[in-house]
Amino acid sequence: MMILASLPPKDEFLSTMWYLVETYSSFFIRGVVITLLLSVVGTAGGFILSLFLTVLRTQEIDQRRDRLGSRIIKRIGRGFAKTYITVFRGTPMIVQAMIFYYGISPLRLSWWTPLVAGLTVVTLNTTAYIAEVIRSGINGIDKGQMEAARSLGFSRRDAMFLIVFPQAIKHSLPSIANEFIVNLKDTAVLSVIGVFDLFRATSSATSSNFRIVEGFFIAAIIYLILTYITGKVVQKLDVLLEKKEVKANA
């Protein structure tokens, strides 16, 4: 009753926004923290897992020298990586969230909370996208790099790890940072399974007073600030990397 009493009239947009910020600041703060957590874990985890996927995917079968067993294992690995990427890129994350959360919930695992499910889904989803980014990075590396390494006596695997992957990953860094920005926004869909991210926090803050437009206007501003700052930080990092390279060459 106290809260309702101080709620500004309907046509006072700005003061309503201010009212919501003041009253529900703990909601918004928690929402931002969870959204950031989802994005950081999702992007970092996705990057690490995508490396495994890339290793599986870039295996080449030597028809003359590989034994039947290793040919089959390589084929299974490549097939898995391809299928994984197709499935996770080809379905909406909101659908993936529903299937994972409600698919595993019946096992009654005490730790399988909406947040854990959300972290899992955003990580698995980002893995597929970053794997695709790194793949195009690898395609951009001149074939001569691999040939030179092979001519010195390196195995294909060593040549990949020492020469091709480091260059491909470096070229992919801007796109990987972009995945982080995408995650800041797209993790909003995880509220569907009850993750208390910024979207759900805003929903909660407006559920009793129905000032939905004002509430989500605040959310929009916060999302914009997060993506804008991240974008700027990435730009700065790019410049720093360039500078470091120039210095190393001087």
Added chain:
Amino acid sequence: MPNHILEIRNIHKRFGDQIVLSGVNLDISEKEVVTIIGSSGSGKTTLLRCLNLLSEPDDGHIYFMGADLMDTKTNLEELRMHIGMVFQSFNLFNNKTVLQNCTLAPMKLLKKTKEEATETALNYLTKVGMQDFIHQNVNKLSGGQKQRVAIARALCMNPTIMLFDEPTSALDPEMVGEVLTVIKNLANEGMTMVIVTHEMAFAEEVSDRIVFMDQGVIAEMGTPKTILHQPKEERTKAFLRRYRQS
């Protein structure tokens, strides 16, 4: 019977329906310098790339120090360590400095310590005149400098034989000389080499034997004097006429 480093026996190679090599036989003796000439599309680069199996022949045998590279049980990686290769487009590792390009393989493959590998690398980089650039990023070098580093990189593995795939074709004219000088010095020191080149004057000067290739076979081979000045085959004559006109 001279000591053969490489014995190439009847190798065949096709890309799709295009026959690139059809039955090439060639022996390379120790300390011998063999250059391969021929018009583009004659199969000379493919032949060279077959010698360390970067391109795999469809048929035939390649014996390196007696071991058949075409035998699937042969440890290719082990043998490639002894076969140095220099590419037309240099192919220096872009994520490494000049020095790292030269020490990576000796450290990882020959298990040399960093100090040993660096010492060897400095020795060869000095030999090719690149000692002042060791900490540079390779992307900042000129073509001639890159190629000299590429030669040093191959030498750091202490190879038994060196393969050169058109080492000056991607260079600006004023940089051809510096690279050819390095290769000539190697020849004088007794390095066994197979060189694919378009530089006829260089071939004449450096070679013990010149191989002229045409349409996937060795059309003629012999001393520089015979091939370049008294060729017997009509197609060799035609090739040299075209070359001298251009």
